[in-house]
Amino acid sequence: MGPTTSVVRTQALHKQFGSLVAVHSLDLEIRRGEVFGLLGPNGSGKTTTIRMLCGLVLPTSGTAEVAGFDITTDAEKVRRRIGYMSQRYGLYDELTVAENLRFYASVYGLVGKARDVRLAEHVELLGLGERLRQRAGTLSGGWKQRLALACATAHHPDLVFLDEPTAGVDPAARRTFWQTIYDLAQAGTTVLVTTHYMDEAERCQRLAFLSRGHLIGLGTPAEVVQQFGAKTVEDVFVMLQQRDEQAAHGGVS
Numbered sequence: 001m002g003p004t005t006s007v008v009r010t011q012a013l014h015k016q017f018g019s020l021v022a023v024h025s026l027d028l029e030i031r032r033g034e035v036f037g038l039l040g041p042n043g044s045g046k047t048t049t050i051r052m053l054c055g056l057v058l059p060t061s062g063t064a065e066v067a068g069f070d071i072t073t074d075a076e077k078v079r080r081r082i083g084y085m086s087q088r089y090g091l092y093d094e095l096t097v098a099e100n101l102r103f104y105a106s107v108y109g110l111v112g113k114a115r116d117v118r119l120a121e122h123v124e125l126l127g128l129g130e131r132l133r134q135r136a137g138t139l140s141g142g143w144k145q146r147l148a149l150a151c152a153t154a155h156h157p158d159l160v161f162l163d164e165p166t167a168g169v170d171p172a173a174r175r176t177f178w179q180t181i182y183d184l185a186q187a188g189t190t191v192l193v194t195t196h197y198m199d200e201a202e203r204c205q206r207l208a209f210l211s212r213g214h215l216i217g218l219g220t221p222a223e224v225v226q227q228f229g230a231k232t233v234e235d236v237f238v239m240l241q242q243r244d245e246q247a248a249h250g251g252v253s
């Protein structure tokens with residue numbers, strides 16, 4: 001896989017907090033335009049991995065490149081090339097949809113005509129045209145989510161992180177939202193999803209399973225299920241959780 005097709009590339013990426021190994025020597029590549037899921041039980045190292053990939057936490061050892069920039073030496077450039085959509089959305093309720101979009105685009109350094117052109121394309125891609133003048137606080141959950149995704153990707157990042165992206169919305173809105181995620185990926189933004197919802201996991205093109213900081217499964221949902229001799233992604237997840245609990249009771253750190 002050449003450098004042009006890889007948006008995330010980690011080599012022996014390692015993070016310790018004192019004696020606790022949160023992420024253990026992680027080797028991972030995520031390709032441009034992929035919808036990639038990072039899964040694992042509580043405490044398995046997902047958040048720490050993402051914080052390192054965002055340039056917010058320094059690794060103890062190992063390296064990672066995001067969008068071609070080193071997370072340790074070029075963290076500022078990394079941060080300009082990524083977007084993040086949290087479960088809390090970070091929208092300004094008193095501002096309209098258009099104002100929220102303009103605000104986020106400006107924060108990420110887009111200004112003037114370039115910003116207007118970019119936002120017009122983006123509004124079209126995310127289907128927000130009919131809501132531009134509505135205040136964000138009055139939108140339904142599904143529309144808020146779509147606006148939050150639009151804000152996180154207004155600057156056309158190479159990579160966007162989505163944390164449990166469709167938690168708390170109805171099935172129809174979920175389906176529409178996932179279609180938007182695929183559209184974004186198709187348009188060149190790589191999507192990294194962390195989730196505990198197995199229906200979301202199954203919609204990802206590839207998955208990485210972490211357990212106690214170790215990468216222990218990698219592939220398409222079907223491949224991962226096969227690797228573990230399981231029937232569903234949920235079975236894999238439950239299996240890992242039980243394994244973690246047994247290890248914890250056995251006193252393994």
Ligand SMILES: Nc1ncnc2c1ncn2[C@@H]1O[C@H](COP(=O)(O)OP(=O)(O)OP(=O)(O)O)[C@@H](O)[C@H]1O
Nearest residue numbers: 017020021022040041042043044045046047048049
């Ligand atoms: N700043 C920190 N200081 C000390 N330990 C930490 C710190 N951040 C994370 N940890 C520990 O590192 C391990 C991995 O945590 P992390 O938050 O990355 O897991 P996670 O998979 O994101 O979990 P969750 O699904 O609960 O969010 C845990 O044991 C956690 O307690």
